[in-house]
Amino acid sequence: MTKYWLMKSEPGCYSIDNLKDDNETNWEGVRNFQARNFMRDEMKVGDFGLFYHSNAKPSGVYGMFQIVKTKVPDFTALDPTSQYYDPKASQENPIWFMVDVEFREKFQIPVSIEILKNSKGLENLATLQKGSRLSITPVSKNEFEVIINLGLKK
DNA sequence: GCCAACGTTGGC
DNA sequence: GCCAACGTTGGC
Numbered sequence: 001m002t003k004y005w006l007m008k009s010e011p012g013c014y015s016i017d018n019l020k021d022d023n024e025t026n027w028e029g030v031r032n033f034q035a036r037n038f039m040r041d042e043m044k045v046g047d048f049g050l051f052y053h054s055n056a057k058p059s060g061v062y063g064m065f066q067i068v069k070t071k072v073p074d075f076t077a078l079d080p081t082s083q084y085y086d087p088k089a090s091q092e093n094p095i096w097f098m099v100d101v102e103f104r105e106k107f108q109i110p111v112s113i114e115i116l117k118n119s120k121g122l123e124n125l126a127t128l129q130k131g132s133r134l135s136i137t138p139v140s141k142n143e144f145e146v147i148i149n150l151g152l153k154k
Numbered sequence: 155g156c157c158a159a160c161g162t163t164g165g166c
Numbered sequence: 167g168c169c170a171a172c173g174t175t176g177g178c
Contacts, residue, residue: 008176032161054176113177131159133175 003042004144006061006127007101008052008135016051016062016106024068024102028076029084031096035136040097042138043070049101050139050147052127053110060112061147069100107151121146 007027009015019025030036047067053059073094076084089095116122126137139147 010176034161059177133160135175 002141003044003047004050004139004141005038005043005047005067006050006052006125006137006139008054008127010055011053011062012055015053019051019063019065019101019103020106022103024100026072026074027098027101028074030074030098030135031084031086032135035134036097038136038138039099040071043067043099045070048104048144050144054135058110058112058114060110060114060116061107061151062110063106064104064148064151065101066104067099068102072098072100074098105152109151111147111150115150116147119146119150 014025027039030039045067049065049067050061051063051065053062056062074084074089074096076082077086077089077094077096078091079085084096086095113128116125116128122128122143125139125143126132126134
């Protein structure tokens with residue numbers, strides 16, 4: 001059963017253009033247990049992800065990717081020079097996991113948070129709910145299709 | 155840069 | 167195991 005996800009990144013940190021250039025990347029640096037659990041326990045190869053830029057102008061969905069590898073230990077947690085270093089992590093117990101994602105689409109015009117808020121069918125989108133800060137959230141198939149249609153609209 | 159909302163930490 | 171203090175996120 002294919003699932004759908006919305007995954008946030010600050011474009012100054014890693015953007016849709018970086019992914020387009022790299023084609024494939026590790027989604028490293030997630031240090032929130034709920035988000036980790038989604039990646040570790042629920043994501044499957046072939047799932048679709050919406051690439052959301054936060055703290056952006058404008059914030060919103062900028063493109064789409066697919067999950068190509070799951071349950072990858074996040075090596076940045078073991079690297080003392082990394083901003084994502086976690087002294088509690090070890091080879092035996094990595095604590096943090098990531099997935100590998102592969103570029104699919106960059107939207108000509110981003111689907112901004114403004115558009116998301118005003119689109120029928122997205123009233124319950126997790127990332128629009130008050131106080132929602134989670135960097136990885138599930139998206140329903142219908143929500144995914146609404147956003148893709150907005151993004152790929154000519 | 156502000157600040158509301160949330161997650162995490164650590165003393166007890 | 168409670169909860170106050172602190173740190174972070176992210177829209178505005």
